[in-house]
Amino acid sequence: MDRSDSVDLQKIRESLNELEERFFSPLGARSKDAVRRFAEKRIEVGHRQNYAVDSDRILHSLSYTRYIDKTQVFYLVDNDHITHRVLHVQLVSKISRTIARFLGLNEDLIEAIALGHDLGHCPFGHDGETYLSELCEAHGIGPFQHNLQSVRSMDKIERKGRGLNLTLQTLDGIMCHDGEIHVPELSPKRDKTFDTFDEEMARKDQDPSIPLTPMTLEGCVMRMADTISYVGRDIEDAIRLNLIQRDQLPSVCVQRLGSTNGTIVYNLVTDLIRNSYERPAIAFSPATSNALKRLKDFNLTNIYLNKKIKPDSDKIKQLFYVLFERYLEDLEEGKEASIIFTEYLRDMSEEYLTNTRPAEIVRDFIAGMTDQYFLRQAPEELRPRRITNRFLGP
Helix, strand or coil, X not given: CCHHHHCXXXXXXXXXXXHHHHHCCCCCCCHHHCCECCCXXXXXXXXXXXXXXXXXXXXXXXXXXXHHHCECCCCCXXXXXXXXXXXXXXXXXXXXXXXXXXXXXXXXHHHHHHHHCCCCCCCCHHHHHHHHHHHHHHCCCCCCCHHHHHHHHHHHHCCCCCCCCCEHHHHHHHHCCCCCCCCCEECCCCCCCHHHHHHHHHHHHHCCCCCCCCCCHHHHHHHHHHHHHHHHHHHHXXXXXXXXXXXXXCHHHHHHHCCCHHHHHHHHHHHHHHHHCCCCCEECCHHHHHHHHHHHHHHHHHXXXXXXXXXXXXXXXXXXXXXXXXXXXHHHCCCCCCHHHHHHHCCCCHHHHHHCCHHHHHHHHHHCCCHHHHHHHCCHHHCCCCECHHHHCC
């Protein structure tokens, strides 16, 4: 008999679940406790643990494939060493899994949340998000929020509208990941169900100011790791592009965190582990939290809002308006030769087609585009030029 026929893989999964009970913190998420919106027999009787399934589904999704040509901060820049969205999510995954290992948390859940957290970002990063949000509000579908769009992408759009049926814990971590909001400490809100999750999504959709808190410590770790992964990396990219100089960094931040991405990441991770170990919360020390907040404020003023990196932002904004109105008109007039029909809606599920308004379909289509795909749809005379390092110099 082939030896493989005698190996009971489900028993191996059960032993992995038992190892979680032995080695995880009592506060960590157990794979056996994962909840899906729709039960799947093949997962229940299979050998893979729940959150590992989620990671695989996200990694093999079409949305994940498109990460490779989506802006992180700097767009239209001719430099192969500038961070793109795909590298950012990998860094978030690595940093958050490192923290999870020291705190005895579930690394599979952490990885699933990290890989999926930015899938809803539209072309051209936060600038693109601003322009798309203006259009969404003007058409009565509420502001665009990339964290909610990430959930929609996984839950309502992938697999031609059938969704990936990810676990509640993964979807909740993605929805609540907002790393731009500075908090020194996060404690999970554990009593969530799919009903309360859907209610939170609906409330947040109507009012972006509503704060969201993850239901697991893993979700809290990933949210903190999101910030850790980008704050120093964005500084290195800005220095590489001659936008800022290292000696401009606030001295109080340098003294506490260091002046390079490597030391900033190391010091933030170390502080987070020390202040979160065997606690029901994920937290920085007050001094480190203050230094991090100061460094984020420095980045906002000197990098993200710096007009030198956005010489053609008006053109990008114009293109969002041109493409949004074009696709909306194509939908309303039934122009089936349009790419919104041929490349997006073809074979889409009846549920998606029935329950999604035209403006929402346009939002979903544009949000899923890569930067280059977006530009290829634009009239050639309106396409912006790329910039070089010299352009960003003093």
